[in-house]
Amino acid sequence: MDANLRQRHTYSKLGKHTLPTEKKPFEDSSIISTSKRDVDTPIGRIVFSLITCLAFFTRFFKIWYPYEVVFDEVHFGKFTSYVSYLQRTYFFDVHPPFAKLAFAFVGWCIGFDGQFLFESIGDNYIQNKVPYIGLRALPAILGSLTVPLIFLIMKESGYGLLSCTLSAAFILFDNAHLAETRLILIDAMLIFFITCSFYSYIRFYKQRHDEFSREWWVWLLMTGVSLSCVISTKYVGLFTFVTIGGAVAIDLWNLLDINRGLTMASERFFKHFLARAFTLLVVPFLIYLLWFWIHFAVLTKSGPGDDFMSPEFQATLADNPMTMQAVPIQYYDTITMRHRDTKVFLHSHPDKYPLRYEDGRISSQGQQVTGYPHNDTNNFWIIVPAQVSPQEVYKDRVVKNEELIKLKHVVTSTYLLSHDVASPYFITNQEFTTIDEESAFGDRSDDATFLLKIEGGNKDTEFQSKAGPFKLLHYPSKVAMWTHPKVLPDWAFLQQEICGNKNVLQLSNIWYVEDILDLDPTRLPSDMPRKPKSIPFWKRYMELQAKMFLHNNALTGSHPYSSHPIQWPFLIRGVSFWTKESTREQVYFIGNFIGWWINVLMLAILAGIFCGDQLSTRRGLSILNSAFRTRFYNSLGFFFLAWAAHYFPFFLMGRQLFLHHYLPAHLASSLVSGALFQFLFTSTVEGPVSQRFVQGKPAVVSQRIKMPLLAYCFAALIISGLVGGFIFFAPFTYGTPGLDVDGILRRKLLDTYELHWAK
Known part of the structure; x- marks a missing residue:
């Protein structure tokens, strides 16, 4: 038996089905490395800690201001007020209940009595004794945690410290992400769980050589739970299912490679399929149903949402006109x-x-x-x-x-x-x-x-x-x-x-x-209280689902701050959230133009490399080495899929759309930028020099990623630009200080920015 066959035999005895000698070099970053990457050094840990601290500082800085209702706090604040969960009165909304239940739970924990109505933008929180800072703290915490999660996603994907730092910085110093996380809005929750989904799936994917192990199951299950939280917050979470689902489909397809030892008739292949189907479809659906069950269990009284439902549904609510009059x-x-x-x-x-x-x-x-x-x-x-x-x-x-x-x-x-x-x-x-x-x-x-x-x-x-x-x-x-x-x-x-x-x-x-x-008195309803009717959960659930989708698709009216998807990556239009004329202060929702335009450039470079590689390969040439190509299509391909899945579907929608709908895609584009930065500035991709086995796992002696001095200069320049752009728009993000006309005009980079007091 030659050395190659002996190695195959040894690996087979370990119960593994991926043959390391058949494995392409650089195929994944889950290999055990005998050299420490810069991201794992004390400097790397210091940078990670600094990024985390800055995330919490920027998100919680002056979180008390404005001390008035801002933009869609009118909408989402109502769900913790007297018309909703805290008073148990039925309401109707086009979004699933998870995020609103979370706000209601926080309101209950901090002692909010639910009497403030959130009726209009500008209503004063302090005068009405509303514990609004506690409510704003929930998205602020989740928004803060999103930044270090981005860093960890890049780290677990095998990238160096510069790439990890850059991707995190694109989110850390972005004004749009910051604005969403400081207010009583649900997009910060959506983006946090999207990030959790990506991180969990990457951690699961790295365990594929240790299939059906405890860690393998934990991270696969965590992916399913995260996906459920995404879809239970907003229905655009379906795009995250498409991203993970696409990666899973490719993974299952690769498992059918005969070199993996799994055939179509293999019981082991179907175990893989069923495990993914159960944890990524069944478990998320059951958790999704749980929030609706809690929703119905809490909202038992008649409320402003009654009219949206059928007479049969309304008859299940106490004090409803259907049952009373x-x-x-x-x-x-x-x-x-x-x-x-x-x-x-x-x-x-x-x-x-x-x-x-x-x-x-x-x-x-x-x-x-x-x-x-x-x-x-x-x-x-x-x-x-x-x-x-x-x-x-x-x-x-x-x-x-x-x-x-x-x-x-x-x-x-x-x-x-x-x-x-x-x-x-x-x-x-x-x-x-x-x-x-x-x-x-x-x-x-x-x-x-x-x-x-x-x-x-x-x-x-x-x-x-x-x-x-x-x-x-x-x-x-x-x-x-x-x-x-x-x-x-x-x-x-x-x-x-x-x-x-x-x-x-x-x-x-x-x-x-x-x-x-x-009306004949004999037809008048009895003075005796009528007991609400009871109908099965599934019937109520299906009716509410149909109403939610119908009303969501019917949001086609015009809005002064709506925008088209083609405008989002270039920050053509923002949204006015709040104004205070006496101090000339305003909250204007706009991203960090430096970061957003760099991301667009990086996406264009990525597309150019892909097209060039495909064309050269077609002509029998190769502009990329095998190490670069494998990581390019596997890792960068996943990030690009995430961007495309969270962006292009909006072109098919006829409903009202706003800039904040692009935030999940912007997050994915930040991952693309950080990853592509490493490819552009290093010819050495971390990969194997020789193969061997360590503790039963395929291991390599790997090279450190050596970034040239020019890369550090460019990274410093980009981060400086991000910080500068962030500070430049900070008065519009934090709502203070007020600016004079010249200060506002300097920030009116495009005529489409509808800034107040710009003349």
């Missing part, structure tokens, strides 16, 4: 209807639409149908069956979901109608008017017919007052009855326009019945 609506009841968003009543009066509108368009000159904010007899409508039938047939019969109806205006004895005539303000929307009874049941019967769609209802759902949100769809044209805050001119007495909206899924199409007039 809801009355089934019968045919020929006289009702009033209100728009859920603007609260106006569906209204009509004898006055007609003008012959011509201001833009010259001609109307139908029909009776006006408008939205009116006050109680009035012109708000009364009778609900009647769409088909001509003796009244006795429908008398005392409850109206149900998806039935065809007509609405009779009580005062003018006319019927609601929509037709193919443009509305006063929207040429794409249909006009709503009324017609006489003969036409409504004669030649224009279809135009006066509407389909009742109860939100979340099924065929047997009864139409009820108070708690039965519905859409009224015009039967022939399928447009939804809709209104908006802009009032009509004097000819309509400054009332709101009612028109037909072709976007049926739009959330602002929803109405509800405010009252039933002249």
Whole structure:
């Protein structure tokens, strides 16, 4: 038996399935090195400690300021206030509950009574005795820990001290990451767990020569738990699943290499597959479900989120109008209807639409149908069956979901109608008017017919007052009855326009019945309290999931600070978070332009190297040595996959997007920059000189990474630039001090920066 076969035989007896002689050089950084890298020296530990201390210092510096509600603290602060977890009142949000539960838990721990409402930007925390610093401390701690985790990711990936320091510095001195971590916002939590996912997976991957060992299982399970926390914070966490999933798929594919000793029929291969499937899919899903179970267990009372849910769901909440005041609506009841968003009543009066509108368009000159904010007899409508039938047939019969109806205006004895005539303000929307009874049941019967769609209802759902949100769809044209805050001119007495909206899924199409007039006392709800109903967890969970995805996709309206993905890497636009006119202070969300533009340059260089290598290889040449190429595609490829997976999907989205959506991709690009820096400045990649076995593991005698003096100069220059850029924008990040006009103008690097008091 020659030496090579003896080595194979020895390794096989150890129970390993990767043959070291078949292994490509430099394939991974998990090998045992007999020389100490600079990152493991006392200097390396000092740098790591310094970076960690600076992270906590920058994140907690003046965390008490501003002492007012800032930007989306209005939104996420509510989840710890009286309308949510601390008061157990039901709310609705498009994000999963994990991060909000974490804030509520912190609020409970620090004694927050939940009475502060977080109603608007600028509300004073100190005057209202809100322990806001404790709430801000949660994202600040997680944001601080993210920085040393970046350092450790680079270290565990086999990079030297300079690369580790640079990648961490890109996050440490970034103004955008800092701004998100100092406020009651959930993106710091999202980014922290994304970083944990990357770190855990790299630690797991390094254990692959010790498969199914304790450490192997621990880091694989930690990857799954981290992934669950990511997706349980925001649904963009799906992109992190794509990143890890892509790496796992490649790993499993490599396991099928015949040189690994695992065949398609190998029981060991399927153990690998099942282990990954269980820990990276099943475990995260179970943890994800746990947060929703806690969410439902805590929120047991009626609250502002009731209207988003089906009547059946609302009936599970204590003190809900569905259980307290809801009355089934019968045919020929006289009702009033209100728009859920603007609260106006569906209204009509004898006055007609003008012959011509201001833009010259001609109307139908029909009776006006408008939205009116006050109680009035012109708000009364009778609900009647769409088909001509003796009244006795429908008398005392409850109206149900998806039935065809007509609405009779009580005062003018006319019927609601929509037709193919443009509305006063929207040429794409249909006009709503009324017609006489003969036409409504004669030649224009279809135009006066509407389909009742109860939100979340099924065929047997009864139409009820108070708690039965519905859409009224015009039967022939399928447009939804809709209104908006802009009032009509004097000819309509400054009332709101009612028109037909072709976007049926739009959330602002929803109405509800405010009252039933002249209600028979026998139909009134009993004074006895009604016990909330109980429905299975899975049914509530599936309904909430559907509502969350629907409403998230419906966030398509314009916003003054929204931006497009193509603008993010170049910091074309920021977001105004908070202003204080008396001191000319402001919090403006913008990144460190030095770091962001260097990352863009590094991504471009990476793409250039990849294209050059592929082209040269195609022509039978090789511009990269095997050591460089292996590390380039394995390690840098993983970081690039993370960047691409967290960036390019946003181009497919139609919802509102903001600069903070790029932060996970920016984090990944910082890993790319640090790794590529080492490749650009050293021709010696840590790798094997000779192979042997140490304690049953493949080991190498490795070379130290020797960085030239030029690399240290460039690193010092980059870090100095990062510090300078950070300090330059610090007044906008910390909200203090206020700047004069010249100071603001110097920081207005682009005309697209909407800075206050810049003139």
